[in-house]
Amino acid sequence: MSGRVIIAGGGLAGAATAAGLAQAGIPVTLIERETGPADKICGEFLSHEAQASLTRLGFDVSALGGHTINQLVLARGKATITTKLPFTGLGLTRRTLDEALLAHAQSSGAIIARGLTITNVSAGDDITVDIAGQTSQTADTLFLATGKHELRGLRRDAVPPQDLVGFKMYFRLTPQNQAALAHKIALILFNDGYAGLQLVEGEQANLCLLTSRTRLQQLGGKWPALLMDLCCDSPYLANLLAGAEELLLQPLSIYRVPYGYIHRPAA
Incomplete structure (x- = not known):
């Protein structure tokens, strides 16, 4: 070039x-x-591959104080499963x-x-x-x-689904729940989306989620109502957020999240 x-x-x-x-x-x-x-709206999980890419640029991401993550919790409804990750990830804003x-x-x-x-x-x-x-x-x-x-x-031309809405909020968890989430990334599955919850630097918890506009509209377009509804779907999420303090005045949000764009090289 x-x-x-x-x-x-x-x-x-x-x-x-x-x-x-x-x-x-x-x-x-x-x-x-x-x-x-x-x-920015982002789950803020850095995989081993992402860390390696930064290292090749001469960038020391480990010096930024990210929270180490070595376990995955997968939750849906009342069911949860925990497993070790094959690498150590980082939670970093x-x-x-x-x-x-x-x-x-x-x-x-x-x-x-x-x-x-x-x-x-x-x-x-x-x-x-x-x-x-x-x-x-x-x-x-x-x-x-x-x-x-x-x-x-x-x-770019939009591709289905076009009604996805993303939200992100930082929380200060109770000491007990912070210890329960330590070194884990939790993926919580819903019928119309999913949420990720993990710790990042500064003892903050990042909740980043994706849901449908239909669900949000049914709840009056209000963040508190949406969060309560998701917690009703997931006892695991509800337990971790019990007694938590929201750290942003309002959540970050994005509408029409464009998943599915495919690179098409010029002929």
Whole structure:
């Protein structure tokens, strides 16, 4: 690869790509709309493979204080099963990990442009990236690292199911329940979705879940009602969250989660 590269998005994919290209001597600019650290909807579980990918970039993820995870709990209704994982995972917030990886990309030689919003992308002889309030930039190669967010000018066709809604909330568990969840990732299955619960750094518990818009509408579109309904479905989840304190004023949410996009190489 040669020529100038622009990366749209400063999450894990964007920051890792920027670090790798910069380390290879390729001029790269990463454009990120957030001006600073931000929470993102994510289960925040780092597998062995993900840790290995970061290590290959010269990035020491173990230095960030993530919570080690070596067991899986699978729960549905009143049934639960616990098993050992074949590796040690990490529970680490995206707020911490994304910032550290962006800093690593910058120290590797990438240009990190923050607080900028891409408004349109067009392709001719060059790729032109329009940025709100800024001069347009051109590149030979554009990496879309926008995750579940669409980029204006390059929208993707939605694929079923289109009514999935995601939520994320941090909790402070009681000492007893924190000890019960320690070093475990819990996957709780429902008829129309699932939830993941695990500890991350700072003795926080991350609950990240996916459900249907239909279910949410039947509950008046309210987070407290949804959480109570899910706890009624899962005694395991209800027990772990008993006496817990919500750490965000309101949950993070995303609608029409785009699962199922498939890479189709140009002919």
